[in-house]
Amino acid sequence: MLEELFLSQRHTLVMTIARMVGCPHTAEDLAHEAYVRVSSAVSTRPILNLQTFLFQTARNLAIDHLRRERTRRRFMTNEVDSEAWMEVASTQPSPETQTMDGQRLAMFDAALSKLPQRARHILLLNKIHGMGYPEIAAQLGVSESTVYNDIRMALAHCLTAMMDKDAL
Template sequence: MADTAKPSLDALFMGHRSTLVRLLSRMVGSAATAEDLAHEAYLKVRAAERDRPVDHPLPFLFQTARNLAFDHLRRERRLAGVVVQDTTVEGVEEVAAPLPSPETQAGDRQRLARMNAALATLSERQRRILLLNRMEGLSHAEIAERLDVSVSTVQKDLKAALLACLEVFARLDREGLRVSAGPNVLQRDKP
């Protein structure tokens, strides 16, 4: 009798990770960014599996990764287009920053409090890895070297930290507190 058991997403990801990273690296031109995008694709597919069964997880993983790479490239292009010629520092300082409405401020404070609560559930090393990766833009290898741990440890801790944050976002979404699509703590705009 043939074994019809579907391999787990973890097994599929680990078995095809190097191929996925090579593909993404060719697309975005950076091995470190490719690693991050592959990991983010895995987390997105994992979150999607919670909502509904995924019949073909491997093609879904690769398509999700390609979409993330295209988003990354569009974001890079947009950031490169923001530079305006012949602008002085004084001219930039004179541009008024729009103030958010009181409702937006209250919602932001509530989201920040929930995110801080999620971060408080993480170990110190998981928090440091998340911040080094998402805020300082360090690759998995750079973080492993800085913290004197293995790259595998960095990947596992980053996965746990991101899953905790995704759970907070899912809870906020269910409660009607939408998380903006713009840059946030979990998105990194630079490679």
């Protein structure tokens, strides 16, 4: 019964929806969606006026479609002036930041070079390679307290060196 109604009213249904949404292809899709939804509803409960129910379902789908499109257009505009692009934050650091970071890295490298070799090696194993104190101690054949003390001393030395340079 629904299939016969849909086939006999399909053209009118599509034209009604097309007037609402302004696109015949979208209207075809919405008419098909209305058929599927009405078919599902018919299988769960009796519908007194099937034609009215079909057209109302199609109208509701068209209104929902128009709301989604209006929201999409509001947030997805293709028109952006060049000044707006200039206000978008860059993921790249500024040239000034790159220069300052390079200077800080050079200062840190200089501070590392002044550390005793074991302390520098332990600090790099811990901070760069992510090794824990027990693992470093086992690898180097020293106690965990030695690893702790070397890291503490190396960090304090680097911090002092960086603070002295920043104060200039």
